[in-house]
Amino acid sequence: MALPGGGDYIGGDTGFAGYMGHVVLTAVVAVGLPVTAMGVLLPYLFKLAEADARGPGETVGALVMINTLAAIAGSVGAGCVLLGWLGLWPSLRLMAALYLAAALWLVVEKQPKGGSVRLAPIVGMLILITLLDTSRLPLVRTDPIEKEEMLLKVWEGADGTVAVVRQGGHLRTKLNNWYTLGGTGDTITQQIQTHLPMLLHENPKRVFYLGLGTGITAGAVLDYPVESVVVAEIAPSVIKASREFFSEYTNGLFDDPRVSVIAEDGRNVLRGAQSEFDLIISDLFIPWKAGTGTLYSVEHYQASKRRLREGGLYAQWIPLYQVTQEEFAIITRSMLEVFPTVTLWRGNFWADRPVVALIGHREAAILESSTPLLVASQRALEEHKDGVGDTVPLIAHYAGGVSKTDTNFSDAPVNTDNRPVIEYRAPINHRLEKAGRAEWFTDERMLDFMAERVNRDALATDAYLSGINPAWRDVVQAGYYFHASKALKSWEHEDADVAEQAYRDLLQQTAIELGRRALQ
Template sequence: MTRTHSPRHIAALGALFTLSGAAALIYQVLWVRELGLLFGSTAQAAALTIAIFFTGIALGGWLFGRVSGRLARPLRAFGWVEAGVAATALGHFLVADAYFTLYPALYAMIGGIPVLETALKAGVAGTILLPSAILMGGTLPLMGQHVIRAQDSLGRMGSALYALNTAGGAMGALAAGFFLPIWLGFSGAYLLAVGFDLVVGLSALFLARRALPVVAQNCQPRVAIPARLWIIAFASGFATLAVEVIWTRAFAQVLQNSVYTYALVLTVFLLALSLGAGLANGLNRTALRPDAVLTGLLLAAAAVVAATPHLFHHLTGGLGYLGGRADFAGYVWEVGRVAVLTMLIPGTILGAVLPYLLRLMEGGAPGAVLGRLIAVNTTGAIFGALAGGFVLLPMVGAWKGLWLMGAVYAVLVLALWQPSDGWGARIARFAGLAGVVVLLAGQPGLQAARLNTAEELLAFREGASAHVAVVAREESKFIRVNNFYTLGGSGALVPERNQTMIPLLTHPSPREIFFLGLGTGISAGAGLFANPDRVTVCELLPDVIDFARDWFGPYVNGLFDDPRVTIHPEDGRQCLARSRATYDMIIADLFTPWRAGVGNVYTAEHYRLAASRLNAGGAYVQWMPLYQVSRREFEIVANTMVQAFPEVTIWRGDLYPERSIVALVGRKTPAPLDPATLAAQWRAMTGSDEPDDVLSARALKFYAGNAASGLFADAPVNTDDLPLIEYLAPRTHRAVIAGRANWLTGPERDRFYTDLLDALPPGSDPHLALLTPAQRNLARAGAVYAEWRGLRTRNDLRAGALWQDFLALTPSHARDPDSPAGQVAIGGMAFGEGAD
């Protein structure tokens, strides 16, 4: 008679295995983020990280599955393996720091050779990930070998273990995405996961002292398992991960795309897989024929995956932005609701296939079967994740990709065919298959891009990284990413050029210019007005580069044809990190602060890296969209820049009445602003023949203030380890939409400009030391003019008095003599004030 474990023992092991799953997903989330800092936040880098992590899991399942059957006390081995995960995970800190230091030198040896670059990244990621991942892969076969005591309980107990571990993974993903990094920092969250594994390992070792040893019948030779079951295990892993990749992309079209929304979608998917394992556990307890149940699961999977595009379109109102006017809590609830309705039932069915296979594999050593199953399924998952992101999305798109994966599940029914099948089983199987094929073949077309009224789609591509479109509206065209993020357009020619030309006014001879972000290419193209020796541009999305080249040629000043220009389809931070090249000006484009990964360019580590890449007298320019940040986020970024640059000045990018942008300009060596340089650079870039005092006066109206005022000194610092912007900005975004907070627009912006100048008046500003009193007044005149335009737009009666203040601050030569109102003369080739 087989001796079984006590219920208390089983419950304790279940809790430990759930905690182990939570730790594994915390590691995975943090590893993807950490290697994104090293390799860049690209789809290729993320895919490489996931592929290597899954490779480790597959290797661990295969290796430990082979040896588990020879162990008398596999629970003790499980405890040591968990302790080993904790130990090897700690080594991440040493290895990662070493690679961050060595990576530029290693890249210098092989840079420019894509195969060698990929090999280098794989070597780095493998060193960091594989030791821990291999050990993680061994946990299920070792635990299964200990827990499963009867030959006919593999299906029931194995699916239960799989459900608990995956449920723990869902909790870990949720914690790592929503709470731990902002509570503990990434290092603290990582150490917490290490602590979880250590607790699991030590507890297992303690329980193993009194646990029942494995009985002899559990150590019998491996029973031959039909090849068709391994084919289904591989193909289900392939299709499930491909579907998950495509679902994630579909949600990117309707979400804020912050760390929170990504974590929520991942959590719901893992929860569905856990419920699927629970469903398999229930089915394993029935007397139904296993091949009939598996046939039903595969056909149901095919049907629900194929139906997902229509369901998603219905739930999102045709790819409409989710959340309405809800605050952050309401927004998370709405995203969770749609994610559950879209993925929970399909994901549960997909998640039932793998653990139900255990019912048909009973008879051999549990650990060996579980280990091999994990190895085969995870190998399929590696190829599925890569195929979903780099084959299906670019070649057929999201919706057809889902229908193809539905077809994969339907075709797998054929793998269950056996010569011994009766006619009833054959007819039922092929009738179900035919019905699913008809369903797949009859799918109507669905839109992949959402257009607003009076918009025309000029070009569209579902790339490996994002959906990218070129859209026309009236006389202008612009690039849009994932339906709701506009990267700029021809209608904003003047302000986009200003993003380059205003900072270039402050440098006497900008020979080497680096652009962090391309967008339409208008801003980078404006850099050629300064006649530099070299322009380097790094753009995260390759499709954006293609569309900018194809559709914005007339607006980019020959950017794509100039031999001085080099454009890299890479993450901008990685471009700076991997090369020792230095620059006179590094200009960071406008970025949406709440998007996942964007916070990496607002950290102290990034600013220190950028400072190390500046030539003497060089400057780093961080553009900030005041219509997308609150004062809190702006002050965090400003104080963070101050940690890397002894001098940080602030410049307006426009004199709009409302939606303004400003530049934080950081220099390693403080130096007073030279009015002669302003005039010379304005003349060089625009061809103006006006006097120096006129040109310098025009430029000085864009000067907003100096961070040396101490206005931002109490703000916290944004770091890679404590990513405040990445976690605070999404909440602010929803608070503004709900009417509970404000961006730095309108009166908020005007108050900010005033506070900045009052904290360090122009007369005391060391950056303005070379200016005359009249010239210093122009900084305040620019702020007054911007506020006047806002009041005039809002029909505020105070506008008249404010205009008189502006005239008092502005010398006559800085006014337009042809205007009866004597308004400011901003004009010129690129320095326009913009329309109201």
């Protein structure tokens, strides 16, 4: 465990080249010797087989056949059987023991008089079960001192190592010792990932979730009169973790007869499904994680669009704190290739961990006054008439429309299955950010980008808002000021209070104006 950094994330603050060098060096030091030994095993068997009475062709053919079948059985058995049955470290110890047993058998079989040589695998066996006893190694790295982490339970399997960790007063799920799938510390953000797209649809009855995580997001849908909910999660252990530890936060998700939680690849389910949905909600998938690039591809969006009923929406949630502006532009440009209308919405107003949604509309669309989101916004706005409200109207989450002609996206490459640019660019930018040579899309550029979309000129020509009272544009602009105030405050900027006051003034003025017009 010490050789690969004690289970910690390797690479430190190096760039991509330094990170790859660190990975290669760690691999060479940790597994270089045993892999080399395994590599010479087959040629050594060829040498031992020279004394075989059969012809060389028959002997070599038999050995190659056995080696091929064993390689197939080993890869399937290790990934699909041993990891789930014994776990990571016991499986490695079992493999080492089998190799040592094979070595002992060869020594005894071919060199019956070599007593001293015969001791080598026996000594290896003793070392394996004493000094190199892997059962003492931790499965998940935790920090009980500085981070107040306590490991509650671990599942091992072909889908990875899934752990539930208590940190302070909150629970969170970790995949493969590093990748966090969510937790109870930010339930509001996770729930808004359901509430916002649900309220943007006129009457959603059938909902599909691409990814489960903790289950908090999917559980929020049960507050609505839905008929059917399908949740596809590729890792079965994540489903077990959610059911066992997060049930009190998932709103009865695993007990509701309207819900089907399936352990399947959501992308493949959507491509092969015959059912149609009103709403597809895609979880936060970090682009630099291997294999997630296909979830941002044109082909995936096309398959998803075919599964949408008339008026259907596809909600693509994106963590801006894990993407650069380049990846954000690629994802947006790819969605614009498929959906005729794409709108941008904030999932929260945080400065350091902002989350946004790209909402793809099956048909060209405008926001109607009867849309439930606007009705809910009206109720929240009423609280601000006297300047004492603290509920942010949902329309304030709107961050503008996007289009192919926008200079931020017009030159961005399109991510496809055959040309998965996200799969290559995102890991490189991830390492550049670690090295301080790139920045996540959370700084002043994010605020400038949003300001472009919600200034008065942009909002006056925003086709998506053309069907509602123009006074609502001030609420949209107020949402920007609220986000700016949070960011400026975190940066200790002197204009933070000015931005917050502008937010409150706009909401109060709009509430009064809409109330006056309602009386006319």
